[in-house]
Amino acid sequence: MVNNIIKYLSSLRCTLAVIISLSTMFLLSFILPQKDLLKKQDYLQMKGGSPIFFRIMETLGLTDVYTSPVTLALWALFFLNLALVMRQRVPLVLKRIECSPASIEDPRTASSYPVRLTVPLAKGRSDTVQEVLTRAGYRFYGAADRFYAVKNRLSPLATILFHLSFFLILLAGVVTTYTKFVGYLEMGIGESFHGELSRYKGSPRMPKVGRPPVAGFALEKVQPHVDQNVATGLEVVVRDDRGGIHIADINRPYKAGATSFLVNDLGVAPLVVIVDEGGRDLDGAYVKLYVMKGKKDRFRMLGYDIEARYFSDHLVVNGVDETKSDAFSNPAMRLEVSKNGAVIAARTLKAGESLELDGNRLVLREMPFWVRFLVVKQHGDWIAYAGFIIATLALCWRLLLYRREIVGTVEQTVAGAMLHLACRCEFYRTSSGQELDRISELLKGSRAG
Amino acid sequence: MSFYESIFFWLALTIYALASGGFCYAVVFKNEKVLGKLVALITAGLFVHTAAIAARYAAQGHLPWSSNYDNGLMGGWFIVLSTIYVCIRHKPIRIVGIATLPAVLLIMGYGVMRNPVLSPLDATLKSFWLYFHVFFAWLSFGAYVLAMGVGVLYLLREKKERAGEVVEFYQRFGSNDSLDDLMFRYLVFGFITNAVMIVAGAIWAKDLWGSYWSWDPIETWSLISWLMYGLAIHLRVTMGWRGSRFAWLMIGALLTVIINFFGVSLIMKSTVHVFRMS
Numbered sequence: 001m002v003n004n005i006i007k008y009l010s011s012l013r014c015t016l017a018v019i020i021s022l023s024t025m026f027l028l029s030f031i032l033p034q035k036d037l038l039k040k041q042d043y044l045q046m047k048g049g050s051p052i053f054f055r056i057m058e059t060l061g062l063t064d065v066y067t068s069p070v071t072l073a074l075w076a077l078f079f080l081n082l083a084l085v086m087r088q089r090v091p092l093v094l095k096r097i098e099c100s101p102a103s104i105e106d107p108r109t110a111s112s113y114p115v116r117l118t119v120p121l122a123k124g125r126s127d128t129v130q131e132v133l134t135r136a137g138y139r140f141y142g143a144a145d146r147f148y149a150v151k152n153r154l155s156p157l158a159t160i161l162f163h164l165s166f167f168l169i170l171l172a173g174v175v176t177t178y179t180k181f182v183g184y185l186e187m188g189i190g191e192s193f194h195g196e197l198s199r200y201k202g203s204p205r206m207p208k209v210g211r212p213p214v215a216g217f218a219l220e221k222v223q224p225h226v227d228q229n230v231a232t233g234l235e236v237v238v239r240d241d242r243g244g245i246h247i248a249d250i251n252r253p254y255k256a257g258a259t260s261f262l263v264n265d266l267g268v269a270p271l272v273v274i275v276d277e278g279g280r281d282l283d284g285a286y287v288k289l290y291v292m293k294g295k296k297d298r299f300r301m302l303g304y305d306i307e308a309r310y311f312s313d314h315l316v317v318n319g320v321d322e323t324k325s326d327a328f329s330n331p332a333m334r335l336e337v338s339k340n341g342a343v344i345a346a347r348t349l350k351a352g353e354s355l356e357l358d359g360n361r362l363v364l365r366e367m368p369f370w371v372r373f374l375v376v377k378q379h380g381d382w383i384a385y386a387g388f389i390i391a392t393l394a395l396c397w398r399l400l401l402y403r404r405e406i407v408g409t410v411e412q413t414v415a416g417a418m419l420h421l422a423c424r425c426e427f428y429r430t431s432s433g434q435e436l437d438r439i440s441e442l443l444k445g446s447r448a449g
Numbered sequence: 450m451s452f453y454e455s456i457f458f459w460l461a462l463t464i465y466a467l468a469s470g471g472f473c474y475a476v477v478f479k480n481e482k483v484l485g486k487l488v489a490l491i492t493a494g495l496f497v498h499t500a501a502i503a504a505r506y507a508a509q510g511h512l513p514w515s516s517n518y519d520n521g522l523m524g525g526w527f528i529v530l531s532t533i534y535v536c537i538r539h540k541p542i543r544i545v546g547i548a549t550l551p552a553v554l555l556i557m558g559y560g561v562m563r564n565p566v567l568s569p570l571d572a573t574l575k576s577f578w579l580y581f582h583v584f585f586a587w588l589s590f591g592a593y594v595l596a597m598g599v600g601v602l603y604l605l606r607e608k609k610e611r612a613g614e615v616v617e618f619y620q621r622f623g624s625n626d627s628l629d630d631l632m633f634r635y636l637v638f639g640f641i642t643n644a645v646m647i648v649a650g651a652i653w654a655k656d657l658w659g660s661y662w663s664w665d666p667i668e669t670w671s672l673i674s675w676l677m678y679g680l681a682i683h684l685r686v687t688m689g690w691r692g693s694r695f696a697w698l699m700i701g702a703l704l705t706v707i708i709n710f711f712g713v714s715l716i717m718k719s720t721v722h723v724f725r726m727s
Contacts, residue, residue: 012687019680023673030666037666066664182659227569234572250572251657262659376659384661388648395644399637399682427637427686428630 009077010084018078025074029065032057036064079170086163093156099141103148107407107422114424115432119440121410121417129408129419132442138406145410150403155426158398161390168387175380178208185261188269188286188370192218194241200375213377215256216241222369224266226312226327236263236371258377265372267292268310270333271365274302274357282360288370291333294323304344304357309334314348321348331367402426404435419443450565451508457501458522458561464494465529465553472547476605479618484543488536491546495529502526511570514583520710521560525553527587531595539631541623548598556710578653585646590706592639593678596632597703600696603628607693629691632699640678647671667709674705 008014029037033046043063047054054063061068107116121129130140130147138149183204185193193199194216206212217238225233236248240256248254253262268291273284283302290297291310298307313324314332321334336346337357345362347355354363408421421439425431450458471487474480502522505513513519528549536543606619606628622628650668651661662668681698684690690698 012683015683016680019676023676026669026673029664029669036664176661225572230569231572232569233575249575251574251576251653253656253659260656260659262656374659381655385652388651392641392644392648395641399641427633429626430624430630 006084009081010088012085014077014081015085018074018081022071022074022078025065025068025071028062032062032065034063034065036066079167082163082166086160090160093160096156097154099139099148099150099153101142103150103405103407104142104146105148105407105422106409107420108409110407110422112424113405113407113422113432114429115436116420116422117436117440118418118420119443120415121419128443129410132439133406136439136442138404147408149406149408151405152401152403155398155401155403158394158401162394162398165387165391165394168383168390172380172384172387175383176378179210179377179379181205181207181210181212181259181375181377183212183375184264185373185375186267186288186370187219187373188288189219189222189368190286192216201372204375207377210377210379213256213259213375215259215261217246217254217256219371220245222266222371224328224369226325229326231326234263234266234371254373258379258381260376262374262376263371264374267370267372268331268333268367269370270308270351270367272299272301272306273363273365274304275361275363277359277361284365286368286370302360303339304362305338306362307336307338311348314350316348333364333367335362335364337362399427402428402431404431406435406439451504451567454501454504454508457497457504458557461494461498461501462554462557462561464490464497465525465550465557468494468546469550469554472544472550475544476547479616481618481621484536487546488533488543491529491536491550492533495526495533498522498526498529505567509567509569512580514579515571515574516560516565516568517563518560518565521557521563523583524587524590524710525557525560527591528553528556528594531591532598535595535598539623541621542599542602542628542631544622545595545598545602548601549594552594573657576653576656578649578656581649582646582653585642585649589639589643589646590710592635592642593699593703593706596635596639596699599628599632599635600699603632603696604693607696625692629695632695633685636678636681636699640675640682643671643675643678647675670705670709674702674709677702677705 033043035043038046057063061070065071105113107113130144133140133149136151138151139153141148141150181204183200184202185199186201187193195212195214197204197212204212217240219236220239221235221237223235224231225235231250234250236254238246238248238254238261240246246254248261248263250263253260255261267289269286269288271284271286274282276282285301287299287301289299289308289310291308292312294309296307296309298305300306309321311321311323311332311334312326312328312330314330315322315324321332324330330350332348332350334346334348335355337344337355339358345355345357347353349355349364351364351367354361402425404423404425406421406423408419411418411420421436423432423436423439425435468487468491471483471490475483475487502513505519505522513522532546532549535545602622603625606622607625609616609619610625623631650671654663654668655661681690681695681702684698685695
């Protein structure tokens with residue numbers, strides 16, 4: 001019974017079944033609502049619409065297909081199958097790359113060699129065959145009159161290497177999962193960060209092994225670039241603790257050891273100051289606002305409730321504030337100030353302008369940006385890179401530099417010495433004929449020489 | 450679309466449409482004589498097509514790598530280039546254009562109906578790895594389309610043979626073994642370049658999204674596609690799938706690529722592969 005299970009688990013049928021099952025699970029992720037792909041409120045709304053369906057799906061983990069117990073079990077089965085297949089294949093592959101006298105077969109009768117060729121051999125030139133085959137990249141075994149030659153002898157090893165690379169990628173996956181730290185950090189210009197966990201927005205995902213990032217730097221500059229309403233760049237300049245300047249951008253994170261600070265989002269952090277009639281500052285702060293793309297945001301200052309809207313390229317159409325484009329060429333902010341539930345003042349301000357309140361004045365001193373970093377720290381990247389590289393190289397080695405074998409004998413006939421050759425190539429039937437034609441041409445050339 | 454690009458684009462499309470009709474004619478009327486002229490025609494089309502790409506590059510300052518139209522333009526170019534390569538390298542199967550050119554028409558037609566507007570390169574796409582990723586994607590998809598094309602030829606020829614007819618026209622495609630090998634060669638080439646595409650994409654994703662793999666729908670579908678072609682290699686090498694069974698497999702497996710290319714972004718709204726900064 002156990003042997004039968006192991007036999008099945010190490011079979012290609014099992015491999016096919018697992019790959020098809022995994023693919024089916026992935027396909028399900030396109031059909032069934034997935035928590036990761038939907039906004040929380042959309043998901044909850046859908047769930048409210050059909051609670052029983054969702055209860056079943058959630059129980060089976062199908063609303064999170066990639067981490068569902070079924071998928072994880074299939075992945076476990078995939079790697080178990082791979083390990084068992086490898087255990088079975090490794091001795092076979094090692095045996096295959098060995099060359100023994102048994103490899104030397106008679107080309108006229110060797111049934112596993114699909115293509116045969118007989119060519120006359122000039123008298124006393126039997127050594128030429130070895131020379132030609134060696135020059136063509138073959139390793140020659142046996143004697144000049146009865147031989148076995150092989151090219152790319154070690155190619156089957158690439159099969160092992162390719163499948164082993166999957167284990168490296170698995171290892172990288174496990175290492176990164178356990179060491180991964182993910183957090184969002186919002187910083188305005190002039191602010192610094194020294195690894196304080198309290199600075200992260202929400203609760204960062206802590207690593208199961210290892211510590212959170214300890215990098216320290218200050219944000220010096222944030223400069224978005226927009227061209228024809230397309231965000232073409234978001235230049236972020238940071239100064240590390242040792243005074244080094246680093247420029248980050250979308251696609252170009254600031255890296256400190258194993259930690260990457262990815263430029264993730266942008267906002268406006270205006271310096272809002274409330275001054276009294278005498279011009280004395282009563283309160284003021286850089287306020288990080290979420291007002292991009294027409295969103296409204298609110299903040300409180302000195303008992304005032306302030307609603308803000310942002311216009312990156314401001315213009316007024318029929319008395320209404322609008323944005324001409326997404327470029328940050330003429331920024332303005334609409335502020336509506338309420339006190340005790342009643343609106344007391346509203347005006348669209350540019351940097352340096354102010355708004356009269358009930359005896360006080362709100363000044364919009366400047367409108368710099370804040371930036372959100374996606375902070376990711378993980379180990380195991382190089383294991384993944386190694387896995388990727390080995391897999392790709394092994395594929396090239398196995399499928400492009402495939403093994404070619406030639407057996408030959410020299411027969412003495414009345415007409416003179418005849419060289420019988422037979423060839424077999426892995427994967428491609430027509431290659432055997434082409435290879436023998438090539439060798440035959442080389443032999444002719446050699447004779448002519 | 451810029452003015453010159455528009456002229457070159459439509460001219461290239463017209464040439465490909467004419468050539469598609471020519472290939473149909475060659476197959477239906479078993480006329481092999483026109484094939485040489487058709488290859489010359491699509492070569493001329495490729496030059497015009499290249500001019501369209503150059504005009505777009507000149508107008509927007511970057512190669513067309515990003516939008517559906519860009520993909521159609523570049524993808525079509527790669528497939529036509531591969532077809533011409535096959536026509537020169539494997540003369541007996543020059544007729545492969547019957548399968549690949551309609552695919553080019555579809556891809557380019559779909560692209561031009563979507564978003565041919567000129568635009569600067571989005572910040573998310575400004576990565577060295579993008580070039581690797583997209584270049585290898587097209588090499589791979591081109592190879593898969595050719596594998597499918599050779600599969601179609603194999604089936605056409607085999608159908609006649611099964612009916613006991615020996616049609617000289619089909620005989621010129623080469624032996625069944627050579628067609629079968631060729632399908633596998635394109636599959637192998639596609640599979641390797643597909644692997645490089647996935648790896649380049651994963652490395653790019655690490656700097657863009659912070660993770661090599663996010664189980665994004667397009668990522669997932671490209672994995673499915675790669676696994677399917679990997680399965681096809683296993684079926685052939687280990688279980689001996691050859692001939693018509695393998696040809697059908699090449700035709701069927703291409704569906705996964707088509708779905709990845711067109712389908713996922715139509716169905717899924719939440720893919721991170723839609724490159725826009727909010």
